[in-house]
Amino acid sequence: MKLISANWKMNMTPTQTKDYIAKFLPLVRDVKDREILLCVPYTSLCVASDLLKGTHIKLGAQNVYYEPKGAFTGEISVAMLKDLGVSYVIVGHSERRWIFGERDETINRKLLACLDGGLRPILCVGERLEEREAGLTFKVVETQIRLALSSLEDYTDMIDIAYEPVWAIGSGNPATPKDAQAVHKFIKDILKSINKNYQGKTRVLYGGSVNLNNAREFINTQDVDGLLVGSASLDPESFAQIVNAS
Numbered sequence: 001m002k003l004i005s006a007n008w009k010m011n012m013t014p015t016q017t018k019d020y021i022a023k024f025l026p027l028v029r030d031v032k033d034r035e036i037l038l039c040v041p042y043t044s045l046c047v048a049s050d051l052l053k054g055t056h057i058k059l060g061a062q063n064v065y066y067e068p069k070g071a072f073t074g075e076i077s078v079a080m081l082k083d084l085g086v087s088y089v090i091v092g093h094s095e096r097r098w099i100f101g102e103r104d105e106t107i108n109r110k111l112l113a114c115l116d117g118g119l120r121p122i123l124c125v126g127e128r129l130e131e132r133e134a135g136l137t138f139k140v141v142e143t144q145i146r147l148a149l150s151s152l153e154d155y156t157d158m159i160d161i162a163y164e165p166v167w168a169i170g171s172g173n174p175a176t177p178k179d180a181q182a183v184h185k186f187i188k189d190i191l192k193s194i195n196k197n198y199q200g201k202t203r204v205l206y207g208g209s210v211n212l213n214n215a216r217e218f219i220n221t222q223d224v225d226g227l228l229v230g231s232a233s234l235d236p237e238s239f240a241q242i243v244n245a246s
């Protein structure tokens, strides 16, 4: 099933989360052929978890730490997320890579912790503008995937991947569906080549300036198995329209 996910990033208080979900749920009640996911800030997980219980909307986090517990001030473990009913977690978002200096090795450890603990990670990959301009898109994406999945190659069916070109995020300048399709196909070929038992269960999502005007075209593009929507997911009506259009 295709996956349409919101990434709220650092937006929405718990109170705003409550209002959002109250408005959003009736608007997507009849959507049965798409998986809908809300990746909310840590502080909204509790309230969102309560409100989404018994609905078909899944709950996701935007980050996780790889150690199971201990003296890691400010960090959140897989078990803590699981206990709140979280089923997905975004790992290696470009904002974590480029603002917070998250390295491929850290991302690899986070993926391992998620797989061990039964959370489905959404691994984010994508090239920066200068890399794209230097013709390095495929090389960058391949390197990010190979490093993130190092020693986890047998488990590729247990993760989803979001292709989010960094230059397209928050810029109003999305990739063309054709360019996205080429990278998505390339990602699927990598997964096949690193896991000979790969069953094709990884969904490759597109993210980067998805909005109501382009969501349908992306979702109807071959090899696009879902969307990861940032700013256009912050308004419940707008995100519900994207879900319904895609």
Ligand SMILES: O=C(CO)COP(=O)(O)O
Residues within 6 Å of the ligand: 007, 093, 164, 168, 169, 170, 171, 172, 207, 208, 209, 210, 228, 229, 230, 231, 232
């Ligand atoms: O980073 C994104 C989703 O993870 C995309 O953000 P925008 O939809 O705001 O471009």
